[in-house]
Amino acid sequence: MQRIVVERSGGVPVTKRAHVGAVASGNLEVLCEPPAEARATIVVSTSVDGFEPVWRATLERFLERYPIAAAIEINDFGATPAMVSLRLEQALELAR
Amino acid sequence: MTPTALRRSYVESTSRERIAALADPGSFREILDPFARCSSPYLAEQGVVAQRDDGVVVGRALLGGRDVAAVAVDGRFLGGSIGEIGGAKIARVLERARDGAFLLLDTGGIRLQEANLGLLAIAEICDAIVALRERAPVVAVVAGRVGCYGGMSVAAALCSQIIMSPVGRFGLNGPEVVEQEAGIEELDARDRPAIWQATGGVRRVGQGHADVLVEDDLDELARALRDAFRASPNRERLSLERLRNRFAQEAPR
8 A cells, every 4th residue: 555645836726525436446536625725735545556656647747737726635446547537537527 | 209218227326326316305414424534444554445434325314204314335345345434334323313214235244354343333233223123114225236245134134124126136145255165066156147046136025035126226216215114014024933934945955
C-alpha cells in the first residue's frame, strides 16, 4: 500500500461535497470537498505500489486542465489512469 | 407507438441509488456517510485500502409512509464483507428502527481480515433483527451480483421475508468454500449454472427458503418491498424441528 500526495496552490474552490466510485477491483473511491484554504490537495492511498510517477502525471494533468481548489481523497484498488481521470471528472461535475 | 420504458436495473445501481429508488422519493437520510470517515482501522495494517463507508450504507427512510431503517451492503468492496465498523452501523440502525427495516444484502459474510470482530458484529445484527421483527417487518432483498452467504445468510434467514431476483444467490457456504471443504466432486466453483441451480433466486423461492421472486428491476422491487411491508407475515420461523423435516425431505438417500 502506498500513499501519494499532490498539491497545487490557487484555483477556484469547489462548492459542494461529492463522493463517487468504490474501492473495488480496477476501481477507486473519490471524496471531493471544499478546501480549508485556496489550494488543491489530492491524497491517494493505492493498493498497488510503485506507480508514483504515473499517479503524479495523471493528477497534475487533471489539475492543469481543471484549476480547482479542493480537498480530494482517493482510495484506489488498481484503477488505470483512464479510470482515475474519469472518476475525478465525475466528482468534479458533482462538486462544482 | 409509445417507446418501451427501459428497466432500471438493481444490479447496475450503486448501494445509495438502490436505497433511493426503493424508498419513498427523497426520503432517505444517510447516517455516517463516507465523509464521516468511519472506515476500518484494521485493513491498512494488512496492506488493504479501506473504503470510507466501510462498504455499508445505513440510514432512515420512508417506505410507503413508514419510518424504517434502510441498510445496503456494497458488494463491490471486499465482496460486501462485514467488518467491525460496517457491522456496528447495521446493528445500531436496526436497534433504533421504528416501523421496520429493509436490508439490501450483497455480501459474502464475515470479513476474513477482521475475523472475530466480524463474527461479533453479525451476532449483534442477528440479535437486532430478532428483536425488531417481533414488532415490525424486517425485509431482506438478495438481488445483487455477490448474493448473500456466510454469517449474513443467517441474518437474512431471520428476517420476516426475503425477496430475491434470479441474479441473487443465497446459501450458508459460498461455492469456493464448498469446493475447498467438500472437494471438487461435490461442487466445481467455476460451474456457474450449477451454482445458480443450487442457490439462485428461482431455486430458493421454489424451495421456500426465500419468499418472493422478482425480476432485476428497481420498480418491480419497490412494489414487492411495499407488498412485503403491508402483508408482513412473519415467515415460518427457523426451528430445529422445521430444519429436520426439511432435511429429511431434501437430503439424498
